[in-house]
Amino acid sequence: MTHDRTPSNLNLHLHDDPKLSHTESILDELAKQDADAMPDGLESRVLDAISQSIAPPPMSISDIHPPKQAGRVWSIRVAAAGLLATGTTLLIVTAQPWSSTSPHPLDHRMALVSFEQDMDDFFALESLDDGQLAEAVTDWEIWAQSVDTDLDSTLTGFDWYESTSDDGAL
């Protein structure tokens, strides 16, 4: 009979029938026979297999590496940073992004000269308008009225020809 730690299972056990009880006892003995057939040394082989699965693999001499030095790591980082900075500087100098956004100093000088010329022209025109321009306009208006008067007197008494024919001939 096998062990059964649960008391309720013992109460529920099935073996009122002695034949079934005997069958179960033979099953237990069959199990014992199977267990007794376990080869010698199996437990030690199992333990060996377990120790190999748990323990780290043995370290060979070729696996031994000198510990990494922090200074070497830092030198690599500094070299990488320097390389990055140099590359960035070269890129900026080559591209000259300022040439498209800010004027050249020569352009500054040309613009200043042009502005000064414009100011001179302004002041010259202003001096020209000092009374003389208004007087010229007045003279022109008087001349235009005289011409208009002469034209009216010339046209008085003139019969305008009106064509009655409609033949279209001129």
Next chain:
Amino acid sequence: MTLSMQPSRPSAEPEELSTIVALAADGDESAWEQLVGLYARRVFAMARSRLHDEDLAEEITQSVFVTISTKLNQSAYTEQGRFEPWLFRITMNRVRDYCRKRSRHAKPMAPEYFASVEGQPKPDIHTKDDHQHQLNTLRLAMEQLSETDREMITLRHHGQLSFKQIAEITGDPIGTLLARHHRALKKLRMIIEEQANCSHPTSPDSNLGETS
């Protein structure tokens, strides 16, 4: 209730077992020796009963314990008093895998095979060793059980698990397992009696039903 033929089962109290498992998880060698001492025979017996091959049974035993050690080492198992169901669930699954591999090769199991099992005579019904004959007959009868019944029988008798522990493994209610166990025993008994009647047609009854 017949309590004869009780297999010697090294056992540990649940609290003690929890301690052993915890120590084993930490890589304690003596704890592993205890665990292997407690369970290797039962794992081997279960595998041998199903596969009828000692080499395979040993292979499975090693594989099961390596799996256990790996899982414990990875903290993949949390001890909650269910170490035995866990161990034998792994065993059962491993045996199933081997059975599936074997079934792919479709190697039929002949009665002559059992004669080759170490320490067992050919299942001749006229053998003078009546007790051994009973064992051989029962072994043959087990082959006629369904896969589910056979698993339950081996978990119960080879794994020496309680019905509660078997219920934890299979997920079946205990009542279902008890009924299944009873039905399997009756079927085994019926097969044994049929074979006995065929062997001794003049005998009104064999002595298999009697306790010796």
